Amino acid sequence: xxxxxxxxxxxxxxxxxxxxxxxxxxxxxxxxxxxxxxxxxxxxxxxxxxxxxxxxxxxxxxxxxxxxxxxxxxxxxxxxxxxxxxxxxxxxxxxxxxxxxxxxxxxxxxxxxxxxxxxxxxxxxxxxxxxxxxxxxxxxxxxxxxxxxxxxxxxxxxxxxxxxxxxxxxxxxxxxxxxxxxxxxxxxxxxxxxxxxxxxxxxxx
Numbered sequence: 296x297x298x299x300x301x302x303x304x305x306x307x308x309x310x311x312x313x314x315x316x317x318x319x320x321x322x323x324x325x326x327x328x329x330x331x332x333x334x335x336x337x338x339x340x341x342x343x344x345x346x347x348x349x350x351x352x353x354x355x356x357x358x359x360x361x362x363x364x365x366x367x368x369x370x371x372x373x374x375x376x377x378x379x380x381x382x383x384x385x386x387x388x389x390x391x392x393x394x395x396x397x398x399x400x401x402x403x404x405x406x407x408x409x410x411x412x413x414x415x416x417x418x419x420x421x422x423x424x425x426x427x428x429x430x431x432x433x434x435x436x437x438x439x440x441x442x443x444x445x446x447x448x449x450x451x452x453x454x455x456x457x458x459x460x461x462x463x464x465x466x467x468x469x470x471x472x473x474x475x476x477x478x479x480x481x482x483x484x485x486x487x488x489x490x491x492x493x494x495x496x497x498x499x500x
Contacts, residue, residue, distance in 0.1 A: 313424040315417040324413045335402040349382040427500040431493035441483035448479040
């Protein structure tokens, strides 16, 4: 049995426009594109020189003086002799340039491929959306015409029944008109269900 609500036309309301950028498929593919582009940026910065600054400090305690004397006792416990060092290093991966350039080209091709896939997803979503909206408009048009079919079939049934009761018609005419009325009512119910189905298709798209 069908829900009575589904046998009624849904309230007329404008269809919300499609925003392909917020579709889960677009969001997922957009994240893939950003990941690939980020990896490409990392590779582009791999060939840059790196600069390192090193520093150290050193201190020790001793009881010996520079003149050769040794005061003895607790002298030498404090770190009186001190020393410092400062260094600067530059690294440049010159021998890695060919392999880095090859990986950059590969990553750049992947970025273009993933971007093209994102654009294709947007195109497919737009096509699905247009198809769903067209189906909805067609379903509404059919549902708008079936009540006329039902009214005409009901009028024909009443006329055939009246003729039969007055002796001007036969039972076959009445049966045929009732069959056509039943078919028209079925078509009308299916048309209303078709509108709901089309709305579901729009929501899915």
